[in-house]
Amino acid sequence: MPMKTDFKVLRIDLTTGNIQTEMLSEDFYKLYPGGKALAGYYLLNEMPANTEPYDPENMLIMAAGLLTGAPVSTTTRYVVAGRSPLTYAVGSSEAGGFWGPELKQAGYEAIIITGRAEKPVYLWIKDQAVEIRSAEDLWGRTTAEAQAMIREELGDAMVRVLQTGIAGENLVRFAGLTNDLRHFNGRNGMGAVFGAKNLKAVAVRGTRRYQEIAHDPDGLRELGRKLARQVRDNPLSWELQNRGTPGLIEPLNTSGMLPTRNFRQGAFEKADDIKWEAYEKELLIARRTCFACAVRCKREVQIDGKPSEYGGPEYETLAAFSSNCGISDLHVIAKANELCNAYMLDSISTGVTISFAMECYENGLIGPEDTDGFDLRFGNGDAMLAMIEKIAKREGFGDILAEGSKLAAEKIGNGALDYAQQVKGQEIPMHEPRGKYNVGMGYALSEIGADHLVVAHDTMFENPDSLPFRNAALLGITQAEPARSLSDEKVRQYLILENWNSFENAVGYCFFGPAPRGFIHPDDVLASVNLATGWDLTFDDLLEIGERAVNMYRLFNVREGFTSKDDDLPKRFYEALENGLLKGELIDHDMFLAARAHLYQIKGWDPETGIPTRARLETLGLGGAADLLNF
């Protein structure tokens, strides 16, 4: 028996208040099984070309994955997609937590929102009952206040709330979304798209268990139990449970790959003050998790002796506000994290936009007369915290920084763009591409702008005897390659790893679940899909799901005028790192562009323009999309 569900999608037009439900066929869902795959289909087929991010016609798509909410650790993810106000490319930001599984429990694969409400509203979805309710009292509130008010109004403390914050209300281009105050669709400014639609939140409560829709519920439950038992026996998941992502500070700093002072350097002289042992001593009070996940990688922290309402900083946040801004006071960094989450700013873009401004300041492009009197140098924690407040509220200099580093650089001028570490307008995450070339390729090619989750990182595949390398064999990676290489073999591995990660995104797996990054062997990943669906898919089928999704996002960007010129890294990464183990290392630009051309070619894209060929699109079942774009 196939899956016992009718694959419902909820459509809401905020302009008219019209609410509709549509059913997808199982054959359709097999091609587009959730996440970016499903979102990509609608964005390509229904959204008019040249729709501006803040237009009512911009689609806001919240898509869970095929496995989201299954009784299998790390199947918690969902995507929020639309056109990004930060990049003007496809916007797509994923998160874990509890909201995605709750949406599935309410019986929906996705929600598609169009239009703009006249006044602030929030949605209340309780199984099949859907209401548009006033959010006028919620506007201007911190996320913690808004969540408490929604739960009180609905009389249910277990309602799962996905919401934008004050930053999104103020159309900060990198405003994000949070669910349960601890899980974030941080990237791409999807919180600002909420704000532009006068949509404060989507509250969900559902009662349908995943096991009611699974093809083989007993088999899936047994697999989930087996995997939960493996968490503490696998060094990769053990590390995530024990330290969480903050455990990355020490090894990355030692390896010369801890972004420091706006990516000028790869090692931070005060890394001992911010590494895991210090975090554990100064901040940690508890560990938490996402829906039904045995990994438990989330941290709870105290600030000024009080438990934070928002959870603790992840590695990305920690590095963005510490080494990247030259700051070593963990309490300042925890406060920065709390401010971002209370106002709902993407902490990566916020940290890298502030580090951009610090470099502009130190080089005399701006002065205290521009920064509202703040001495915005690297290392000034008070100035950094003040800038976060100003960005969220678009006050003073914060109004310029709220545009993101690329647009802010254009306003500042005088060569400021050289200090903006971004791709397609999105700020670069906390992984040094001069030490991991495929990560750099992922930054450059990612359809959503710089993103560190495009491929598993190069350093996992240098050692042929290591556990991550051995686990990648089933995917077709059998030859160890140096991290600082873009050989033809390395480019081939990029394509496999990109399609694998894209598949994970589509079906709802967290990056920390499946091997090679995670503890779940590829055989068990495949088994989980087939037990849930009865589809009898192969690895090649899974990789094709991922590749199809990548190509749809690519087509969206091609339609909106993006070219191969947008698939490149900032100048800084073609220049030498100033310190650390990789001092003097740089990426050769010509070599990078040659590898990119080769990658385009093996993707079935034109090697010069990077536009997918009709032949490849037809192989992926995307001939209709090619017709739509007149390819």
Added chain:
Amino acid sequence: MLLYAGGYLTFYTPDQKPEVERVLPGPVALRDLLTEIGIPAAEVQLVILNGEIVDLNGTQVQNLDVVKIFPGVDGG
């Protein structure tokens, strides 16, 4: 001799703590010491001996040395 097993290599140490102290009778091969502690040498990607990068193969350690070892590190 102080060994710091970073990243997921901490998983393999006694008590799963990153720091392991040993009093050594004389110079010993680092690879043999790791085997004795229970850390698979196959998982070690970076070795720093007293602040300098060294190759695991052929490296000897002795009392007063500080050794840091790391696996290949991904992101997240």
